[in-house]
Amino acid sequence: xxxxxxxxxxxxxxxxxxxxxxxxxxxxxxxxxxxxxxxxxxxxxxxxxxxxxxxxxxxxxxxxxxxxxxxxxxxxxxxxxxxxxxxxxxxxxxxxxxxxxxxxxxxxxxxxxxxxxxxxxxxxxxxxxxxxxxxxxxxxxxxxxxxxxxxxxxxxxxxxxxxxxxxxxxxxxxxxxxxxxxxxxxxxxxxxxxxxxxxxxxxxxxxxxxxxxxxxxxxxxxxxxxxxxxxxxxxxxxx
Amino acid sequence: xxxxxxxxxxxxxxxxxxxxxxxxxxxxxxxxxxxxxxxxxxxxxxxxxxxxxxxxxxxxxxxxxxxxxxxxxxxxxxxxxxxxxxxxxxxxxxxxxxxxxxxxxxxxxxxxxxxxxxxxxxxxx
Numbered sequence: 001x002x003x004x005x006x007x008x009x010x011x012x013x014x015x016x017x018x019x020x021x022x023x024x025x026x027x028x029x030x031x032x033x034x035x036x037x038x039x040x041x042x043x044x045x046x047x048x049x050x051x052x053x054x055x056x057x058x059x060x061x062x063x064x065x066x067x068x069x070x071x072x073x074x075x076x077x078x079x080x081x082x083x084x085x086x087x088x089x090x091x092x093x094x095x096x097x098x099x100x101x102x103x104x105x106x107x108x109x110x111x112x113x114x115x116x117x118x119x120x121x122x123x124x125x126x127x128x129x130x131x132x133x134x135x136x137x138x139x140x141x142x143x144x145x146x147x148x149x150x151x152x153x154x155x156x157x158x159x160x161x162x163x164x165x166x167x168x169x170x171x172x173x174x175x176x177x178x179x180x181x182x183x184x185x186x187x188x189x190x191x192x193x194x195x196x197x198x199x200x201x202x203x204x205x206x207x208x209x210x211x212x213x214x215x216x217x218x219x220x221x222x223x224x225x226x227x228x229x230x231x232x233x234x235x236x237x238x239x
Numbered sequence: 240x241x242x243x244x245x246x247x248x249x250x251x252x253x254x255x256x257x258x259x260x261x262x263x264x265x266x267x268x269x270x271x272x273x274x275x276x277x278x279x280x281x282x283x284x285x286x287x288x289x290x291x292x293x294x295x296x297x298x299x300x301x302x303x304x305x306x307x308x309x310x311x312x313x314x315x316x317x318x319x320x321x322x323x324x325x326x327x328x329x330x331x332x333x334x335x336x337x338x339x340x341x342x343x344x345x346x347x348x349x350x351x352x353x354x355x356x357x358x359x360x361x362x363x364x
Contacts, residue, residue, distance in 0.1 A: 023349075048352065052342070072346040074338050086339045094349030187335055238324065 021098030022118055024049045025087030026069070027080045031105040032058040034218060038107050039067035045115045050090050051105070052083040060105075081191030085184040092179055098122070100179045104170040106218065113211040117173040120209060127178035127204035130164060130196075131171030135210035148229050156193055160200030164208060168192040171211055178204050189228060190235035241300040243310070250314055271318065278311050 024042050028035060028051040035051065042049050051064040055077035065071050072090050074083065084102055091100045099121055101114050109131070117129040133139035134149075141149070149168060156167040172195070174182070181202050184191045199206055285292040285304045292304030301307045347355075 048349075050352075070347060070349075070352045072342045074342050076334070076338055078335050078338055082335050082339070086342055089339065090343055090346065090349065093343070094353070096353075097349070185332065187331060 019046050019115070019118055020048075021096055022046055022048065022101060023087075023091035023094065023097055023099075024101040024103050024114065025084060025091060026051045026064075026103050026105050027054060027083035027087065028052060028056060028060050028064060028071075028105045029054040029077065029080070029083070030056045030058050030060060032056075032060045032063055034107045035060050035105055036063040036067045038103075038105055039064050039069045041111045042103065042114075043068045045111050046101070048091075048094075050087050052087040052090075054078060054080070054083040079187035080189060081184045081194070082187040084191060085182070088174070088179050088182060088184075092176070097179075098176055100174045100176075102170060102172045102174075107216065108214050109171045110212055110214065113209070114171060114173070117171070117209050117211075120207070121173050121175060124207065125205070126207050127175045127181075128199050128206035129173040130166070130206065130208045131169040131211035132164070132166035132208045133169060133211060133213040134165040135208065138210075138212040140215065144226060148226055152193070152229065152232075156196050160197050162196060162200045162206075164196060166208075167196050169211070169213070171213075178206075186235055188231070188235065190232045193232065193236050243300040243307075246299060247310055247314065251317060271322065274318070275315065278308075278315050281308055281311060 024046045026035075026038065026042075026049060031038075039049055039051065049069040051061070051069045051071050053061040053064070053071050053073040055074050061071045061073060070090075072086060074086065087102075088100055091097050099118055101118060103109050103114060113131060117131065120126070121129050133141070134153075149166065153164060153167050157163055170192075178199070181204060182195060182198060184194055186194045281292065285308050289304055292307065294304075296302065296304045296307040299307070301310070
């Protein structure tokens with residue numbers, strides 16, 4: 001790859017089977033137990049993975065690096081939204097980037113889903129593909145979590161005029177244009193609604209794709225408390 | 240509805256909307272300081288001449304001067320909460336931008352990363 005004969009900025013129409021123009025952005029905060037496996041998994045399909053270490057106190061960053069990811073490190077903990085925006089900014093610094101994937105660090109997403117979404121983004125010339133856990137019956141959720149997520153979707157659809165089935169899924173794929181349109185200002189968890197809002201206000205072409213979210217004991221224990229939805233609501237309303 | 244109720248509701252809502260919506264510029268700071276000054280003056284007056292403040296309170300429909308002072312305090316407190324929330328949000332945004340710039344500048348560039356990843360697992364696919 002170092003002395004390639006072909007032109008450095010190709011614009012092929014093929015769906016980029018090696019995903020060489022794709023950066024996977026993984027916001028990372030204290031996930032040392034699983035991040036190595038997550039990055040290894042991603043690297044079976046994607047060449048470029050950037051973990052944004054959001055000021056972790058454990059050796060998450062070292063494990064991510066050992067597994068083959070580039071690590072960009074926030075000096076202080078800022079929150080997942082801030083980490084996503086940093087990772088997207090990093091991916092956009094690469095002139096060869098054609099698409100950007102956001103992927104959670106706790107192992108709840110499947111690499112095959114991400115790969116399928118990238119392929120679809122390029123094949124259908126979309127700007128955003130949102131993962132959704134509600135379009136098919138694979139993802140098992142407890143009733144309270146399902147209710148809160150449904151309420152969030154109803155609220156988001158009301159305020160954006162979009163028709164999404166899952167507004168808070170960490171698995172998303174953006175085209176370069178889609179990634180450039182994002183300006184995530186909510187540092188913590190309200191960024192999911194914020195992304196949907198910004199896409200809704202833009203002229204970006206978007207679609208939803210069913211994905212399977214794996215609720216392991218680990219991801220459940222690391223996942224958001226349902227009370228946090230109160231914080232999300234306040235942050236969203238107060239700006 | 241009592242005069243004071245209408246008055247306080249209007250003030251609370253106006254203060255809330257103003258502080259939430261517009262950017263906290265010099266004019267808003269001045270308005271806040273004037274309001275705070277009025278509150279201090281009211282507090283001083285209520286200590287020196289309680290009857291006078293009570294008289295003012297009676298005019299707007301409040302029983303005692305101390306109650307009027309309390310209402311003023313509630314309004315001022317709400318304004319304080321909202322403006323300090325806004326200020327901390329602005330500060331947070333500044334810190335975020337600084338930390339992001341620092342993080343990106345310290346990291347290997349994507350070009351360097353591509354070079355190192357040349358023999359990555361994806362190449363074998």
